[in-house]
Amino acid sequence: MVRAVSAAETAARTYGWAIHAEALRVRAGRRMAVDGLDLSLDTGVHGLLGPNGAGKTTLVRSIATVLRPASGTLTVLGETVNGRIDLRGLRRQIGYLPQEFGFYRRFTVREFVEYIAWLKEMPPAETPGAVQRAIERVGLADRADDRMKTLSGGMARRAGIAQAIVNDPRLLLLDEPTAGLDPDQRLQFRALLRELGTDTCVLVATHLVEDVAAACTDLVLIDAGRLVFQGVPADLPAAAGEDSGSGDSAAERGYSAILRRHREAQP
Amino acid sequence: MNDEKHVPAAALRRYATGDPRSRADQVWAVEAHLELCARCRERLGEAVTFHSPETAALVAQVQTRLATEVIRSPQMPTYRMPRRVSRWAPPGFWARLVMTLLVLGAAIGLDLAGSSGLPPSVVLLVAPVAPLLGVAAVWSAGLDPLHELVVASPRAGLFLVLRRTLAVLAAVIPALAVAGWMTGASPATWLLPCLAFTAGALALGELIGLRWAAAALAIMWTVGVITPSVLTARAPWVLEPTSLPYWAGLIGVIAVALALRRDAYKELRSDSWFVR
Numbered sequence: 200m201v202r203a204v205s206a207a208e209t210a211a212r213t214y215g216w217a218i219h220a221e222a223l224r225v226r227a228g229r230r231m232a233v234d235g236l237d238l239s240l241d242t243g244v245h246g247l248l249g250p251n252g253a254g255k256t257t258l259v260r261s262i263a264t265v266l267r268p269a270s271g272t273l274t275v276l277g278e279t280v281n282g283r284i285d286l287r288g289l290r291r292q293i294g295y296l297p298q299e300f301g302f303y304r305r306f307t308v309r310e311f312v313e314y315i316a317w318l319k320e321m322p323p324a325e326t327p328g329a330v331q332r333a334i335e336r337v338g339l340a341d342r343a344d345d346r347m348k349t350l351s352g353g354m355a356r357r358a359g360i361a362q363a364i365v366n367d368p369r370l371l372l373l374d375e376p377t378a379g380l381d382p383d384q385r386l387q388f389r390a391l392l393r394e395l396g397t398d399t400c401v402l403v404a405t406h407l408v409e410d411v412a413a414a415c416t417d418l419v420l421i422d423a424g425r426l427v428f429q430g431v432p433a434d435l436p437a438a439a440g441e442d443s444g445s446g447d448s449a450a451e452r453g454y455s456a457i458l459r460r461h462r463e464a465q466p
Numbered sequence: 467m468n469d470e471k472h473v474p475a476a477a478l479r480r481y482a483t484g485d486p487r488s489r490a491d492q493v494w495a496v497e498a499h500l501e502l503c504a505r506c507r508e509r510l511g512e513a514v515t516f517h518s519p520e521t522a523a524l525v526a527q528v529q530t531r532l533a534t535e536v537i538r539s540p541q542m543p544t545y546r547m548p549r550r551v552s553r554w555a556p557p558g559f560w561a562r563l564v565m566t567l568l569v570l571g572a573a574i575g576l577d578l579a580g581s582s583g584l585p586p587s588v589v590l591l592v593a594p595v596a597p598l599l600g601v602a603a604v605w606s607a608g609l610d611p612l613h614e615l616v617v618a619s620p621r622a623g624l625f626l627v628l629r630r631t632l633a634v635l636a637a638v639i640p641a642l643a644v645a646g647w648m649t650g651a652s653p654a655t656w657l658l659p660c661l662a663f664t665a666g667a668l669a670l671g672e673l674i675g676l677r678w679a680a681a682a683l684a685i686m687w688t689v690g691v692i693t694p695s696v697l698t699a700r701a702p703w704v705l706e707p708t709s710l711p712y713w714a715g716l717i718g719v720i721a722v723a724l725a726l727r728r729d730a731y732k733e734l735r736s737d738s739w740f741v742r
Contacts, residue, residue, distance in 0.1 A: 226736070266736075281734070290619060293618070297614040
């Protein structure tokens with residue numbers, strides 16, 4: 200089944216970057232979790248890497264129009280996220296999988312994805328087809344009418360990915376999407392990511408270096424709320440160089456070497 | 467492009483027009499080739515439009531009929547009841563409804579058993595805050611596992627909050643009416659306070675979060691009205707019929723406050739505690 204292209208989508212784009220942040224600061228509780236971040240991302244699959252507490256989730260939440268930036272500018276799909284903007288119009292174009300992803304246990308997979316489609320204000324006539332397609336893309340078609348509480352952790356995560364892509368978003372934000380997926384599902388997920396990345400801006404926050412190295416066209420590394428490195432995944436092994444960081448694969452060594460160099464450079 | 471490997475234009479035209487002179491083996495060969503060759507299928511399309519308008523008309527007619535059939539045919543399994551309810555009811559609705567009914571049941575029990583001689587009916591005292599148990603779950607991160615998704619969705623906002631609140635009231639008010647009928651507490655005395663507390667929780671929730679707002683109002687009412695009334699065994703003046711105009715006025719003020727700050731449930735959050 201081909202995906203429906205709405206009239207709004209065929210309109211000419213008037214913005215340069217799907218996500219554009221300048222000196223962005225976002226507060227998480229008392230801490231400034233994102234602290235002076237400059238970032239520009241466009242169509243493609245972007246891996247957002249960083250150690251625990253680097254501000255990945257806070258950054259994703261602010262791009263998902265949940266958190267208000269404390270200062271700096273954040274432009275998402277051409278709309279500046281602060282104050283008075285058309286949040287509804289922007290939110291309709293975003294797909295979001297939060298890190299702590301909950302669901303209503305009594306719902307079936309189909310009902311759950313359909314409920315999210317309703318929350319995303321999709322036209323009722325298009326919803327059943329879009330729901331079926333989203334469920335098929337994550338490989339849950341055989342469990343579509345089972346209740347959410349009967350699913351395994353990895354399957355629930357895939358249902359979470361299905362709800363994120365059900366509205367064919369222009370901007371897809373996935374926070375730790377591969378948590379709980381088995382190796383085979385992870386391969387399928389990477390294939391799905393590559394497919395989505397051809398016409399969507401996909402931001403995948405993860406701490407698994409190998410996921411990024413395998414499926415992403417672009418790599419963003421942040422630490423303590425600041426941008427440390429942005430490049431293609433192939434840069435990672437090269438970045439390790441003679442300076443052998445700790446890690447089992449070349450990509451992991453590159454990751455830890457870049458982080459260490461960045462931290463040593465800090466006063 | 468090597469034309470020898472494709473269907474000659476004359477053969478394609480005969481095929482398109484359904485020429486009775488064309489031989490069966492030729493037709494088969496053309497069809498076998500068409501299945502594999504997109505270029506020749508395109509040429510066939512052109513040939514049909516140019517040389518066989520009646521075929522083109524037939525195809526268009528079939529498409530029109532099919533379109534109406536497709537719209538009419540069911541695409542999904544039939545709706546289950548919980549799904550329709552879920553679009554109105556807040557998460558955890560049934561559990562909270564059962565809790566509310568248990569509280570009301572206990573109040574009825576207290577009224578009917580012995581203490582019915584006392585002036586303040588327990589049902590009447592509990593009625594104003596009865597919906598708050600359900601209202602707390604309408605917009606709360608702790609009670610709604612989907613809250614972060616709901617907050618980030620285009621439907622987030624006062625309208626969704628009111629919709630869910632309406633579902634709570636639709637269940638709680640009939641239950642209160644039955645309880646009042648059993649114990650002699652007339653709806654006229656508790657309906658306005660009940661609505662005022664519900665609306666007040668929504669308005670206060672715009673400032674401090676709905677869950678805390680509901681809890682604060684319930685505690686205020688328990689400490690300020692229920693406890694003194696039970697201790698002194700006198701009906702509180704706030705639930706006398708003479709105070710009804712004040713309740714109506716209060717509802718009006720709260721409604722204006724809600725309308726003025728209607729974007730509060732939709733806006734970006736500055737504090738992450740609201741998200742969690």
